[in-house]
Amino acid sequence: MEEQEKSLNFIEQIVEKDLAEGVNNGRIQTRFPPEPNGYLHIGHVKAICMDFGIAEKYHGVCNLRFDDTNPVKEDTEYVDTIERDIAWLGFKWGQIYYASDYFQQLYDLAIMFIKQGKAYVDEQTAEQIAEQKGTPTEPGVASPYRDRPIEENLRLFESMQRGEIEEGKMVLRAKIDMANPNMHFRDPIMYRIITSHPHHRTGRKWNVYPMYDFAHGQSDYFEGVTHSICTLEFEVHRPLYDYFIDQFSGPNFCGLSPYGPDYRPKQREFNRLNITYTVMSKRKMLQLVKEGLVAGWDDPRMPTVCGLRRRGYTPQAIRTFMDKIGYTKVEGMIDQGLLEHTIREDLKETAPRVCAIFDPVKLVITNYPENQTETLVAENIDGHPELGTREMKFGRELWIERGDFLEEADNKFYRLSPGGREVRLKSSYIIQATGCEKDANGNITTVYATYDPDSKSGTEGGNRKTKATINWVECNSALDAEARLYDRLFAVENPSAEEGDFRDLLNPDSLIVKCTSDGERYPAGEPLPVAQTGLLCSGPRHHR
């Protein structure tokens, strides 16, 4: 069969063009730059697959870099979980870097900017600075400190770093253009003072910390990143990214990179991931966790990597999903159904099936001898005997799903009904319902049926066709279990687009807890599809 060539996404096209033109001497280096202030979610995974995927495909390297420039929000605890999640997804990074590794170099660079008259210390309040920034349609106005003498800027900035200036009292700003139509050029803040929180790695060594715009591009540059791939909202930052790098590369090269004056990293942007019936905002997720609206970051309803893992998603399925949705510059919304389709596809051929009854009603097989039991053998996965079999105890009294019996059924219903069609008990005998018993309220308590002793699965007599096959569990050998059936977290397609409090949009039925009977025990963390009901994943022992 001829293999259909998969078309390249636009980033891959750029990379191949760069490769063909010998840009950066044909070197490919990417980075995944999470901020260690929360858990990785499926939106990050899209970026991870891009960053690591490009490096893998073009024989380059992808490094992990923690963007830890804001000690107020960041913590080491997140570093570990981020590393764990990336490893679980199956990606291998080259080096682990931290933006904080470059604090000294960035500081030196800031000093250079000051000496070149490209930066100044502003001592206005945040409000004043914001006010002077102008609006997208009106130019900003210059700060009264904009033309401070270089020596004074130098002295003040050094004083800021020595901890002599109170947090919030001064910032270092790039002196660019207060009237630029790109707001990011209106003298962006390069450094702010943070003394209230120690940094998770550098402790109290620094009292000034670089802003994203002054740290990210430089970090890329110091590391030798060639393709700095990020999401679309950074598109307007790109000119500033380029501006800062221009100041010390090319004709202004001052030896800060082993790759020489011609090397430069280039930022490229792709569309971020949105999925229906969920949210992709760290802030909102944190709120759900903190307020106990979900059971934690790894609640199976959460779009976090650890949540998906507990939900039973495999790394391969998640990566396949990313392949399917692709990378463009169109901001859209992916149907949650596609994600679910991908995991079903993945588990279909690999995950052993099990019988479990969630809404049990007793079935008595009236012509099966009292006290008799037998052991039947079922394939773990139908049609794949090589993937193993399991034993199921069979007897006169079974649990079946309440919904599999209807006292009065029309022709459309082809499961159990008195005098109705023959029905196959999964991997077992063929039965026919004869009647039922009800309590005082009219609820069915027992279903009666007769079985055909010659119809056992796998035997000659069992080859007869039935329209329906139902699940069952033998009453005496069944184990009790708790099943938590999860549905979409939100009741509306796009919670972020709705007015009002997003918490009011949660799906009240996103978690249904059922006590079940189940035949076997399964190790935690294994996907465990229950025929007819759906895919389940055995979880850690429940604790309340």
Place this chain on the structure above:
RNA sequence: UGCUCAAUGGUGUAAUGGUAGCACUACAGAUUCUGGUUCUGUCUGUCUGGGUUCGAGUCCUGGUUGAGCAACCA
């Protein structure tokens, strides 16, 4: 009413000036020891006006619509 980016079936994505294709969803039929799976089929698309060209989803131009940008966040 500034700057940047985008616009292909319901959704996502391909076609790189030369037959608008694929996947998901929905629906229909067949198959089936899960009303699952599988298979087959159907529905539905180039935002809009002009231009360039033998030929435009693709290039140019005007418009429309949507998104992002005014944190001492990243």
